[in-house]
Amino acid sequence: MKTETLAALQEARTKRRAVTLATRLSDAAEALVYRDDARGELSGDAAIVAAAQRAMDIGKSETIDVGGAKIFLNVYVPPPRLIIVGAVHIAQSLAPMAAMLEFDVTVVDPRGAWATTQRFPGVKVIQDWADEAFQAMGLDSSTAIVTLTHDPKLDDPALESALKSDVFYVGALGSRRTHAKRKERLAEVGITEEMFARVHGPVGLNIGAKSPAEIAVSILGQIIEVRARRLEALSAPKVAAA
C-alpha cells in the first residue's frame, strides 16, 4: 500500500465517499476505484474497475480472479448514519443505542433548551432546523432519518427533504391518525403518495414497545431490517434485461 493510498482512504471517509481499494496480490499494484473515477496502476483495467464498483454497491470485500491474477477488493463504505430530528426523550435512548450499533449519529433540533451536549453525551448535536442541517450535512444512501418531535413545523420540513433525497430509511413518530394528516400536509408541498409510502409510520417494528428505550429498540430493529434487506437485494444476481 502506498502512503498516498492511505491518505486517499482517509479523505474518502471524511467526505463520506465510498471507495474500493483493488490490490493485485502478486506485486501489491493498486487502484482506488470510486463510483465515478478510478486512479492508480490498475485503474486502466475495465474488468477490475467494474468488479470494484459492484463490490462497493453490495458493500462486500472479496478476492477475485482477473485473467489469472488474484485481485483483492477491499471496500470502504461510509458507516451508516442516523439523523434524529427532535432532541426529545426517545432520542436520549435512541442516540446511544445507535452509536453502539456503529451508526454515525447526529441529533438535530432548533430548540436550544433541548439540543444540548449534556443531554446527548458523545453524540453530534446540531441546533438548527432539520432541512438546513440536512443541506449542510449532505444526505446520502447510507443515511437513515427519524423524526421524533410530533410538531409539524419541525417534522414536516425534515420529512420533505428526506423524501426528496435517496436516504435508505425514513421513519416518523406518531399515531396512524397523525400519520394520515401528515400525508395530507406533505401532499401540498409536492410529496406524492408514492414518495410518502417510503415513510415508516407509525415508526418502528410492532413489538409492543412502550418506554422510550423500548421504542428506540423497535426503531433500530426496523432500520437494521431495512438496511439488511436492501443489501441482500443489491447482492442478489441481476436478472438480464430483455
Next chain:
Amino acid sequence: MSDALEVLDQVGKWKADGKGVAVATVIVTWGSSPRPVGSQLGVDDAGNMVGSVSGGCIEGAVVKEALDAIKDGKPRLLDFGVTDEQAWDVGLACGGKVQVFVEKVN
C-alpha cells in the same frame, strides 16, 4: 468497518513519524473464522500492533511476517488453517481458516 479505519489512522501516524509500517488484511475466510474479509492489522517496525485479523491467535505469526515485509518490501500471502484438534492450541477455537495478505506501506 470503523475498525479498519482506526487501523489506517494509526498506520498513517506511524508513517508520518518516519516508522516502517506494514498492513495485514484478511482476504479469504472459510468456515467460521473470527474476523471477516477486509479486517486489518497494522504493524510498525518495533512490532506494535493495531487492529486484528483473528481473535488473537495468529497475530504473533502475522507480526513476524509483517516485520520481514517491512525489511524486504515484498508482499506476502499467508494461509492459516487449523483442524478442530489443533484449534484450541492456536486459538482459532472455531476451526476456521483464513488467508492474510501482508504488505509494506511505501
